[in-house]
Amino acid sequence: MYNAESGAFTGLLTQGGVNTTFILPPYNPTAHAWWRLREASGTIYWDASPDGITWTNLGSHTYTMAITAMAINLWCGYWGTETSPPDAVVDNLNRT
Numbered sequence: 263m264y265n266a267e268s269g270a271f272t273g274l275l276t277q278g279g280v281n282t283t284f285i286l287p288p289y290n291p292t293a294h295a296w297w298r299l300r301e302a303s304g305t306i307y308w309d310a311s312p313d314g315i316t317w318t319n320l321g322s323h324t325y326t327m328a329i330t331a332m333a334i335n336l337w338c339g340y341w342g343t344e345t346s347p348p349d350a351v352v353d354n355l356n357r358t
Contacts, residue, residue, distance in 0.1 A: 275306065277327050284308070286320045293318070299334065 275282045286308060294310040298317060301307070305324050309317040336352055 275323055275325060277325055282323060284321045284323060 272283050272285055275284070293312050296311040296314040298309040298311070299306065300309065304326075305322050307322045308320045310320055311317045336355075
């Protein structure tokens with residue numbers, strides 16, 4: 263989730279009814295043009311890339327549940343008071 267006031271992105275992992283929130287580096291529209299979630303050996307990784315080719319890891323977390331039990335939620339919204347808030351765009355979403 264992106265917090266426009268702080269400029270921070272957060273990741274949220276819920277497992278066994280327990281929420282774990284991760285603070286990721288501040289958003290950079292050039293360096294974070296592409297986002298990727300990946301899993302390897304019981305660890306989830308949040309990565310970003312300027313071009314979709316070269317990736318930088320932003321954070322990771324180990325988990326104990328089956329990867330097949332996970333779901334990804336993308337939320338877009340605006341909770342400010344501006345009369346014309348900006349649009350949110352999700353493009354090129356792939357799940358393998």
